[in-house]
Amino acid sequence: xxxxxxxxxxxxxxxxxxxxxxxxxxxxxxxxxxxxxxxxxxxxxxxxxxxxxxxxxxxxxxxxxxxxxxxxxxxxxxxxxxxxxxxxxxxxxxxxxxxxxxxxxxxxxxxxxxxxxxxxxxxxxxxxxxxxxxxxxxxxxxxxxxxxxxxxxxxxxxxxxxxxxxxxxxxxxxxxx
Amino acid sequence: xxxxxxxxxxxxxxxxxxxxxxxxxxxxxxxxxxxxxxxxxxxxxxxxxxxxxxxxxxxxxxxxxxxxxxxxxxxxxxxxxxxxxxxxxxxxxxxxxxxxxxxxxxxxxxxxxxxxxxxxxxxxxxxxxxxxxxxxxxxxxxxxxxxxxxxxxxxxxxxxxxxxxxxxxxxxxxxxxxxxxxxxxxxxxxxxxxxxxxxxxxxxxxxxxxxxxxxxxxxxxxxxxxxxxxxxxxxxxxxxxxxxxxxxxxxxxxxxxxxxxxxxxxxxxxxxxxxxxxxxxxxxxxxxxxxxxxxxxxxxxxxxxxxxxxxxxxxxxxxxxxxxxxxxxxxxxxxxxxxxxxxxxxxxxxxxxxxxxxxxxxxxxxxxxxxxxxxxxxxxxxxxxxxxxxxxxxxxxxxxxxxxxxxxxxxxxxxxxxxxxxxxxxxxxxxxxxxxxxxxxxxxxxxxxxxxxxxxxxxxxxxxxxxxxxxxxxxxxxxxxxxxxxxxxxxxxxxxxxxxxxxxxxxxxxxxxxxxxxxxxxxxxxxxxxxxxxxxxxxxxxxxxxxxxxxxxxxxxxxxxxxxxxxxxxxxxxxxxxxxxxxxxxxxxxxxxxxxxxxxxxxxxxxxxxxxxxxxxxxxxxxxxxxxxxxxxxxxxxxxxxxxxxxxxxxxxxxxxxxxxxxxxxxxxxxxxxxxxxxxxxxxxxxxxxxxxxxxxxxxxxxxxxxxxxxxxxxxxxxxxxxxxxxxxxxxxxx
Ligand code: FES
Ligand code: FES
Numbered sequence: 001x002x003x004x005x006x007x008x009x010x011x012x013x014x015x016x017x018x019x020x021x022x023x024x025x026x027x028x029x030x031x032x033x034x035x036x037x038x039x040x041x042x043x044x045x046x047x048x049x050x051x052x053x054x055x056x057x058x059x060x061x062x063x064x065x066x067x068x069x070x071x072x073x074x075x076x077x078x079x080x081x082x083x084x085x086x087x088x089x090x091x092x093x094x095x096x097x098x099x100x101x102x103x104x105x106x107x108x109x110x111x112x113x114x115x116x117x118x119x120x121x122x123x124x125x126x127x128x129x130x131x132x133x134x135x136x137x138x139x140x141x142x143x144x145x146x147x148x149x150x151x152x153x154x155x156x157x158x159x160x161x162x163x164x165x166x167x168x169x170x171x172x173x174x175x176x177x
Numbered sequence: 178x179x180x181x182x183x184x185x186x187x188x189x190x191x192x193x194x195x196x197x198x199x200x201x202x203x204x205x206x207x208x209x210x211x212x213x214x215x216x217x218x219x220x221x222x223x224x225x226x227x228x229x230x231x232x233x234x235x236x237x238x239x240x241x242x243x244x245x246x247x248x249x250x251x252x253x254x255x256x257x258x259x260x261x262x263x264x265x266x267x268x269x270x271x272x273x274x275x276x277x278x279x280x281x282x283x284x285x286x287x288x289x290x291x292x293x294x295x296x297x298x299x300x301x302x303x304x305x306x307x308x309x310x311x312x313x314x315x316x317x318x319x320x321x322x323x324x325x326x327x328x329x330x331x332x333x334x335x336x337x338x339x340x341x342x343x344x345x346x347x348x349x350x351x352x353x354x355x356x357x358x359x360x361x362x363x364x365x366x367x368x369x370x371x372x373x374x375x376x377x378x379x380x381x382x383x384x385x386x387x388x389x390x391x392x393x394x395x396x397x398x399x400x401x402x403x404x405x406x407x408x409x410x411x412x413x414x415x416x417x418x419x420x421x422x423x424x425x426x427x428x429x430x431x432x433x434x435x436x437x438x439x440x441x442x443x444x445x446x447x448x449x450x451x452x453x454x455x456x457x458x459x460x461x462x463x464x465x466x467x468x469x470x471x472x473x474x475x476x477x478x479x480x481x482x483x484x485x486x487x488x489x490x491x492x493x494x495x496x497x498x499x500x501x502x503x504x505x506x507x508x509x510x511x512x513x514x515x516x517x518x519x520x521x522x523x524x525x526x527x528x529x530x531x532x533x534x535x536x537x538x539x540x541x542x543x544x545x546x547x548x549x550x551x552x553x554x555x556x557x558x559x560x561x562x563x564x565x566x567x568x569x570x571x572x573x574x575x576x577x578x579x580x581x582x583x584x585x586x587x588x589x590x591x592x593x594x595x596x597x598x599x600x601x602x603x604x605x606x607x608x609x610x611x612x613x614x615x616x617x618x619x620x621x622x623x624x625x626x627x628x629x630x631x632x633x634x635x636x637x638x639x640x641x642x643x644x645x646x647x648x649x650x651x652x653x654x655x656x657x658x659x660x661x662x663x664x665x666x667x668x669x670x671x672x673x674x675x676x677x678x679x680x681x682x683x684x685x686x687x688x689x690x691x692x693x694x695x696x697x698x699x700x701x702x703x704x705x706x707x708x709x710x711x712x713x714x715x716x717x718x719x720x721x722x723x724x725x726x727x728x729x730x731x732x733x734x735x736x737x738x739x740x741x742x743x744x745x746x747x748x749x750x751x752x753x754x755x756x757x758x759x760x761x762x763x764x765x766x767x768x769x770x771x772x773x774x775x776x777x778x779x780x781x782x783x784x785x786x787x788x789x790x791x792x793x794x795x796x797x798x799x800x801x802x803x804x805x806x807x808x809x810x811x812x813x814x815x816x817x818x819x820x821x822x823x824x825x826x827x828x829x830x831x832x833x834x835x836x837x838x839x840x841x842x843x844x845x846x847x848x849x850x851x852x853x854x855x856x857x858x859x860x861x862x863x864x865x866x867x868x869x870x871x872x873x874x875x876x877x878x879x880x881x882x883x884x885x886x887x888x889x890x891x892x893x894x895x896x897x898x899x900x901x902x903x904x905x906x907x908x909x910x911x912x
Contacts, residue, residue, distance in 0.1 A: 032430050036449040044404075044448060049396035050389015052572070054519055055604040059843040062519060090389035104387040111379065111809055114817060115247030116386030117519040117572025123387060142852040149843060151519040151573050152247050153820025154813070155851040 018083040022046065023092025029079060038082065039063045039074035042089060050090040050120045054149070061148030064121040064128075065089045071128030090120040093127065102172070103127055106165035114152035122148050126162050134173075135166055215579065216547040219283035220297035227279060229258065229301045231309075235329065235342025237262060238270045242282045242298075243290045244544055245273070246574035248814065248873055249380040250290035253806045254298045257364045259373040261302035262341075263326050266378045276550045276566040284545035286579060286696070288771075288871025291806060295364065295869055303360040309344045316344075365804075367866050375863065377809035382570070394569040395523030397540045399597040402525065403432055404451045405444045405590040406600060409609045410462045411837035413648045413693050417441065419461035425454040435593040442590045444598065466691040470833045477639045477688050479508065479618040488637055488684040490664040492672045497682035501624050501633040505715045509619040509638075509897040511704040513831040514824075515611045515840070516697060517848055520572020521604055526587035527597035536563050537588060542571035544578045552581035553588050576696035577611065580649070608841045612648050612695025613831055615641030615668075617704050621712040629722045631678040631731045636708065641690035643667020643700050648693035659687070671702030671878060674709065675739055675769050676731040692838065698818075699874040702770055703825060703881060707899070710766035710882035715895050724886065725765050736769070738801050742777035742862065743767045745799040749858050750779035753795065760784040762891025766882035773870035776800045778819070778879040780887040781855075789903045791827055791888065793853070798876050799860040803867035811861045815876045819857060822880020824849045827900050 017030040022042070033045050042048040042065065051074055054062030058076040065074045066088040093101045100108070103123050113119050122145070129136055129144040136144070141162055150158065220242070228240040239258055243250040251271055259266040283293070306326075313331050314321040316339075324331045330340040364374050385391040410417075417439045425431060425443060430450025435442040443458065445451035475481065482488060524541040537559060543549050546568040554561045571578060587600040602610075617640035624633040642649075644667045645658045659665075665687050672683050717727035725747045732740045747765065755763050760783050767777035781795040796819050805811055828847040832839040840846040881899070888906070889895050896905050 032447055032450065035429075036447055040448040043396070044398070047398060048389075049392065052393075052519075053395065053521065053601065055842055057604070057842050057844070060519070060604075094388065100384075100388070104384075107387040108379070108383055111377075111383070111813065113247070113380070113383055113386040114249075114813060115519065115571060115573045116382075116391055117393065119386055120389045145851045147850075149519065149848060149850065151517055151575075151848060153817040153849065153854075155820065155849070155854040156816055156857050157813075159851065159854075 018080065020079065020082070020084070021086040022048070023087070023089060034080050036079060037075055038065065038067075038077040038079050038087070041079050042074060042087070048089050048091050052117055052120055054118070054121070060118075060121075061125055062118050062121040064124040064148065066124060066128065069131070071125050088124075090124055093123065101127075102165040102168040103130065103161070106161040106168060109164060110157045110161040112154050112157040112161050114154055118148065118150045118152075122150065122158055126158070126165070130162065130166055130169060134170060136162070214548070215284045216281050216545050217283055218281045219289070219293050226301045226304065228298070229305060231305060231341050231345050233342065233345050233347045235340050235345065236270060237264060237268065237341075238272060240272050240274045240279055242294055244285040244546070244568055244571065244574075245382075246285070246542070246544070246571035246578075248290065249807070249810045250285075250294070252378050252381045253291060253810065254294055255381070256373045256376065256378050256806055257295055257299050258302040260363050260371055261299055262306055263372075264329050266373050271381055273568060275568070276546050276564070277562070281547040284548065284579060285574070286544050286576060288774075288873035288875075291869040292773075292871055295806065296362070299362045299364045300359055303362050307360040309341060312344045313339050365868075374804075374806050375808065375865070378807055380810065391570060393520055393523070393572055394525065394540045394542045395520070395599070395601050397525040397569075397599070399525065399527055402527075402597040402599055403444050403446060403594065404448050404601070405442055405586065405598040406451055406455050406603075407586040407590070408441045408443070408455065408458060408460055409606050410439070411609060412464060412468065412691065413610070415439070415462040415464050417460065418463045419459070421459040424457040428454045428457065430454075433594055435590055440589065442586065442593070444590055444594055448601070464691070464836065468691050468833060468837060469835055473616065473690055473692065473833060476690060477616060477618045477641065479620045479637055479639050482639045482686045483620065483637055488639070488686040490669065490685045490687065492669050492683035492685065493674065493681050494684070495682075496680040497635065498633065498680055499635070501622075501680065503622040503633070504624045504719055505712055506622045507620070507712055507715065507895065507897055509621065509708045509711070510899065511617045511619070511707065512829070512899050513613050513616045513692070513833070514697060514829050515608065515613045515831050515846065516573070516575040516577035517607070517843075517846060518571070518573030518575055518577055521602040521607045522578065522583040523599065523601040524583045524587040525597065525599045526584070526591035528591050528595065534563065535559070536565060537591065538565050538567060539584050539588060540567045540569055541584050542569045542578060543584070544571070544574050548579070549581045549584050553584060556581065556585055557588055557592050575698045579696065582610065604843070605841045608831075608838055608846065610693065612646065612693050614697030615643065615646070615690065615694045615701075617641075617701065619704075619708045621708050623712055623716045625716060625720060627720070629717065629720050629727050629730060631676055632680060634674055634676070634678040634681040634683070636672065636674075636683045637685065638672075638705070638708070639686040639688055640668045640701060640704070641692070641694045642687050643694065643696060645687070646694035647689065647691075649695050667696060667700040670700040671705035671768070671770070675736050675767075676713070676728070677733040678731070692833070698821060699770065699877050702768075702874065703822070703878045706766070706768040706878035707882045707885065710768065710879065711885050711895070711897065714764065714766070714882070714886040714889065718889065728765075728767065738864075739767055739769055739775045739777070742775050742799040742801055745860055745862070746777040746779050746797050749797040749799065749860060750781070753781070755781055756783070760786070760891055762887040762889070764883045764886025764888070764890050766879040766886055768878040770875045770878055771871060774800070774802045774872065774875045776875045776879045778822070778876060778883040780880075780883040782884065782887045782891060784891055784903070784906060786907075791901065791903055791906070793823060793855040793884065795856040795858065796880070796883070797858040797860070798879075799862060800872070800875055801862035801864055802870045802872045802875065803864045804869045805861055805863040806869055808861045808863065811872050812859050814872045815859050815861070816857055818874065818876035819880050820849050820854060821877045822884065823853055825877070825899060826881035826884040827902075830900055
């Protein structure tokens, strides 16, 4: 696979560029791509393919990323509405190059994925929950995760993995104190 | 056949690049008469040998013979290789072959992977092991049986350990096993204490799936690639009546329109401009026949069908007496359902020229890459060796990815523009062109003596075609296939009674429906089992016999494995008391999928009048598919099937509006969500001496009737129209 960057430049139009901070790095978007959804820009402009397209209408959650710390559906988020914000995608979740993010590790420990297509969105949504609610109840998990679909039906394991990750996060914050 | 040459065709495409719409002369218009069947090259005892390699560093490599869509079959096959070679499954490198890297391999569907591939793979690995053992014996000039197994190689008493790397040289040798008898297969040796098979091996590629690194077909990016989409008709074989493309061309980012008869493709420079351009196309279709719900209901109405006497197909017919004293006589309606796999289909196609020969490369997630290859070749006028399919991981399959479709869109647009093209179907496209599971209409009658011994069984039903539907075959082939003696085995799947009865008639009628139908998880296995298990439950209740006891009593000895599942699930269920309050119920159902996969499910639920909802609290499942190669992945498949059974029983229905399929996204096609999922208790029965059978579509068949039976237990209502809604319970006269 190649970066799309070179071929994209020929499509650009004159006009002010816009900036986004994606996974901690400032990135510039220009030309016709400013009219695109955040999902297209992430996937096709920056090659961050981990964010998936499932419905295009904000109905399935496969495309979930964080904008300024809040989970959003990137398929219905227009980039020109979020200029200057910080975007976190599944590729940027892992902070420590040696160690997966606790949610990712818990997903492996519970053997959650089947086809795996929904899980970038599931994990980003789950991080939206755990980053604010460190010790969620099952009801809170259900309520928060209900908007992210998994056609393979891995929900039971998703729930277990979230609970497991919550414990892992708790433990690591305990040791840091 | 069009006589346009490749050269003049290329000239024409250069012209298109100017953004002018032309109807390019279509040599692929012949598609209408092309029939490309599925790839049926299933393995024999020799085939596995082409998929394994030990390199001179001793590392084992395996070409994956199965397409990956979440079932993790290749992980299971790798476990078998590891068992045979005394290595760890993690040490095997897996490769996913393109269509030119191996001979064709049978399509990935019907849960056949373990059933058909486990033995050939085991034979290949065991032959390799024994061949290496012979080499070791030769080197040390000792009898073969003094060369003993050890991890990753052999030991000979008094000598240092021999790793496989010590026995393999750089020269490439093909194993000649013709003279060898089939070696001892460790995988299938009941006396062996297994180290890999039966363990919970980690699914391959799981880390990439949780970090976002996994690559699906829509993730492929090529230099200069553009985005294309073909305007989809409401049903296949519809004709284009009116088309206005004018405003599409004014969209910024618009590149081209490719038009040939009813084929209209739009190509743009970005996904967003493509969306806009496609939205601005005004199009009108002429359908072969009008579509509406009422008409479809009439076409499959079982009572109308029975007015003409016997139905054309019989599954079983012994001592039938139509005027028996029927104890129960129920009518059922099973809804139209779709796959709705999470990943809408996508393909990337690119034509390259090497030494003056054109080749098309197609990246796609497909259950049958070789069928895509053959079909593409005949579609665009290439020879088969000019087509290379790169099969990608699929975001769910469920029977929905067996044809040349999104690949066709990409291939034709790549051919017309001369550029790499990505086609990503929208969710709306998926709903429009999904080959759905047919609705069906059933009437089932049963009679027993006062003790509950079954005497008469009569199940009659009408369903649209599964394999021989309009949307799966060209028109000229339809009558030929439909008149074959055996009938459409997708329609009859699951209709064989597991129970014994002195009089049995199971008959059906296939109906030609004007909607796109096809292969869906379990084919008609789930609808038929829903009908059978609901009616059996009803008869037991009318005779005041415990439904589980009643079923056990009527199972023949040959169904001991099914009876065992039922007993085990009953025991599991009884581990938790059902609240005695009104509105709580427990139901059971069981079933056999394709002769060798047995399952029983129990459901505890309650009716929540405040939330106006049927709440499933707990499901237990016992499943026996023989040897459990990877018990954790069997459990995963059961979980998935149970979730699907909730969707089938309570939620999913493709709505038909006036003239077309009305459901078009997840707001009007409801599938289960996390809060719909109950506590799941799963018992994977391991039967190590029995060859593994399919597990991918088993528990689904028993799940939905267990739900209906639990609703009957909770409310006294026998609900027979799927999906069952809360309003079916409260509205008077819902029965
Ligand atoms: S793709 Fe964005 S919510 Fe479904
Ligand atoms: S794992 Fe396939 S959709 Fe969630």
